Amino acid sequence: MKLLSRFLVAAAVVAVLAVGWLLLRERGHAPVPRADSAVSAARLQDPALVARGAYLARVGDCASCHTAQGGAPYAGGRRLPTPFGDIPAPNLTPDRETGLGAWSFEDFWRALHQGEGRDGRLLYPAFPYTSYTKVSRDDALALFAYLQSLPPVRQPNAAAGVGFPYNLRASLSAWRSLYFNPGEFRPDPAQSPEWNRGAYLVEGLGHCNECHVARDALGGLPKQATLTGGQIPAQNWYAPDLGMQANGGLQGWSEQDLVDLLRTGRSARGSAFGPMAEVVTQSTQHMDEADLRAIATYLRSLPPRPPPAAQKPLLDTSALVDAGGKLYADRCAACHGKDGKGVAGVYPPLDGNSSVDEPTGVNAIRVVLLGGFAPLTKDNPRPYSMPPFAQQLSDREVAAVVSYIRQAWSNHAGAVQERDVAAYRHTPVD
């Protein structure tokens, strides 16, 4: 039996690689020299175009991945952890040898739109071209003009830490045939311009799907994805369901709550933390009010979700939850309130909070362990913070208090276990 399943896996790998190789044979292209580009050097220096590109680079949060900790902006070097290995983001500054200094707009468009490097090499989808393919050519040109206006930084790109078989081009080719649909965003004429703008931002440059849609075992996103949320592989945070209608993760949120969260990092419904805190600080707080409202309009149209299936706990967790209630009264209620409602503008509510109720419990566990500041934004330059409890609470105590808050008040999520806390205690914090 074991032998058979091994054989089947091996056969599947061979088949995937063979298909990939066949697809690969049709590819390959040469870079377009800058002299032959349809876009003139003068056009790229148009200040209005560069300024629009700067805004769009904020919307796409490009700097977040393409800047190493403490490094020069856009010079690359940050390594993105994935289940398939670490992938370093490359240098986007216009340095001729190590950055995009020799690239033409045509080369850039092919990377953004088709996920192919300048030499025709297929790019790892850690670079979210699965979303960026929807970016319009005009916006891509503005982005390119902005990147070309940056001071060049000489910083060679590191090699990807990706092992066999994911390091084979044929594997990527096969992956693309399963999960990648190149194509610019097409507005839906039945919807309002505002809705279409929101959809364009969310599905394209905002690349919200890349985290807020659950990935499968091969790291792919389902084709009909509606931001139902999912655990971010390797990073171990849960990106919640963004549905605002019945049973959605943001059910009960108003448009204003959402705009507040994206612009200030906090809202009457919850605060951003973990990877989303960085998204708010670096990206969404800089977005125009109209764009934030467009995003809210789009998210409000996401379909209602089916009611959650009634959970029958396998174990009796009442003792754990009771112990958690005592810990909550001692350690948490002073800020989050006995009623879990928090303090408006200061401490987020835990009652009805999508990050408390999410299916896995990982967010609440890690926030209890790590604590930390609310995102620092123009509207909140001196944020309040939560103490880290990693040094003060045992795995069992964290499991207890998290299980309690997931079931207190109007929350109805499952209890978490001590072994989950033990595992997440050691997740590297990037």
Place this chain on the structure above:
Amino acid sequence: MKPPDRLRPALHASALLVLLAFPFAPRAQEAAPVVPDTLRQRIAACTACHGVHGEGTPQSGFFPRLAGKPAGYLARQLQDFQNGLRKYAPMEYTVRGLSPAYMREIADYFAAQQVPYERSPVPRLPADALARGERLVTQGDPDRKLPACQACHGSQLTGVQPDIPGLVGLPYDYISSQLGSWRTRTRATVAPDCMAEIANRLSAEDITAVAAWLASRELPADMHAQPAGSVNPPLACGVLGAKEAAR
């Protein structure tokens, strides 16, 4: 302040009057906690480990004391954690999104705290090891290009404003682990990183000796950092500004 006993009945009576006067006063909402608008309240993420006044954990030295350290030094450490020059994941996570202005405000808060110093355990070392520690601290070792600690950290070893921390009053474990982390590159700062150079010229025995001598020293009556300009550092140090770095 306790009221004199003879006033107590009057106080009780007036309290009763107040209660009677507002029989229909709305009950404060039970669960809405009152949150002080203070920096101290805002930085609960810091004080959970370092103490409300930055007293740290003197017995173990694991969470360093922050109280009374020069503000420029403290702000620099936050920046170094943010930039990944100092490596400690919980600190890097906590400070990652903070602005320079906010980090400076937090540094100023802890720099202004006055907390008495506590003795912490020191391993027993042979007299010659302690003598070696004293020699390195007060004279250095010119043959190995090791300046005396006092040359930068001040004649009293209480630090120099605004960027140089004191070395007395620190636990043995803290001093030895910091010198070790410069060698393992889990602690670094802007170039030229003079402390990294010095730590790499020290042997393991030197580190033990220096840390033990410093930690067992009687504390001077005035533990404040000496005024700016009290020392003329013999090495170029990035943390002491561009002028020093360019030397």
